[in-house]
Structure formats: C-alpha cells, structure tokens
Amino acid sequence: MVFGDGDGEIFNRFTIAIDVVAHELSHGVTETEAGLIYFEQSGALNESLSDVFGSLVKQYHLKQTADQADWLIGEGLLADGINGKGLRSMAEPGTAYNDPLLGKDPQPGHMKDFIKTREDNGGVHLNSGIPNRAFYLAATALGGYAWEKAGYAWYDTVCDRSLTQDADFAAFAQLTIAHGEKRSGSDVGAAIKEAWEQVGVL
Numbered sequence: 001m002v003f004g005d006g007d008g009e010i011f012n013r014f015t016i017a018i019d020v021v022a023h024e025l026s027h028g029v030t031e032t033e034a035g036l037i038y039f040e041q042s043g044a045l046n047e048s049l050s051d052v053f054g055s056l057v058k059q060y061h062l063k064q065t066a067d068q069a070d071w072l073i074g075e076g077l078l079a080d081g082i083n084g085k086g087l088r089s090m091a092e093p094g095t096a097y098n099d100p101l102l103g104k105d106p107q108p109g110h111m112k113d114f115i116k117t118r119e120d121n122g123g124v125h126l127n128s129g130i131p132n133r134a135f136y137l138a139a140t141a142l143g144g145y146a147w148e149k150a151g152y153a154w155y156d157t158v159c160d161r162s163l164t165q166d167a168d169f170a171a172f173a174q175l176t177i178a179h180g181e182k183r184s185g186s187d188v189g190a191a192i193k194e195a196w197e198q199v200g201v202l
Helices: 018-033 040-062 120-127 129-142 150-158 169-184 186-198
Strands: none
Touching (some): 018 040, 040 120, 040 150, 040 169, 120 129, 169 186
16 A cells, blocks of 8 residues: 655645545455445445544544544645545535635535446445445444444444445445344444434435
C-alpha cells in the first residue's frame, strides 16, 4: 500500500488518519472473506465495510463509545483553508465537505437518493454512504462500544459463506440482522433492522 504525503493545499499526508490506514487494510479482509465484486451495490458494500472497520479501529484506539465518536472518515486530512471536516461522514453522508476546490460531498444517505452512474465502478465510493449511515444508526441505537454488537454483526456477515460476491444492500442487510440476533439477541437484530429501514434498504 502507498499513502501519499498530500500537497498541503487540499490534502495533508494520508497517514495522519488511523481510520484511512485501517480502511485500506480492511479491503484485504473483505477480499479474502467475501470477495465482493467491486461494482455497483456489492462494490459500495466493499467500500462501506472498509469505512466501518476503519471507524471501529479509530474508535477502539480512542476508547470511544458510539455516542462519543465523530463518525468521520479522514478527519484531519483536509488542509487548512479547505471547507470540510473529512473525506466522508458516516453519520450524515453528503456533509463532509463543501469547497470550491473539492466541490460538495456527493454521498447519499438514503436509497431514494441512490446514484446511478457508470463512473467510479457504478458509484462505489458514492453509494457506500447508504450502508455507512445504516451502520452508524445501528451502532448509536445499540449504544456502548460500536465494535461489541453492531461491529460483530457486520464482521460475521463478511465471514458468512452464504454472502454472495454480487450481494446487494438488501441481502447484506438481512444477514446483518440474522447475525446480530444470533450473537447478541433479538433486541440487537431489531435495532439493526430498524437502521436499514431508516435508510430505505428494507
């Protein structure tokens, strides 16, 4: 992996953000365990999983609960003078930045705003905002440390051999509900289900 030093005008050096480093490492986990095809919804899930696990690494490092976390990916990467908080917001996709040099953060947070495009392998870096927000909603609804309940449900889903390589958001969502309930009980499954409903996937 290569992490750039940034140009100092738009980006600072990319190793500043532990979640960005963990994001890239997590692609190896997803590739090995699930092999999600890097295109359209399965590709957006691939990107979202890296954000989820990257955020969990950051929260674990900082010993933050779900309520204490900022849910930003790449906080501190944008150079001084850039109007933005980070690369992406899992809590409020589409609000991470709005600057003349970068444009406005284009991520949707709900299926009604799903972006259909041929660019970016079918919008993998754009539509990942939808499952990102679902994870945020589940983790904050469950409370405590996000890696203990929601995180386990997502990781167990990645390792589930019934997860197909071309899985869409709905198929992935159903598995997270099942794994949340299996490991942590029906209340956890219900909270995860509600999170996916709030973003229009179910």
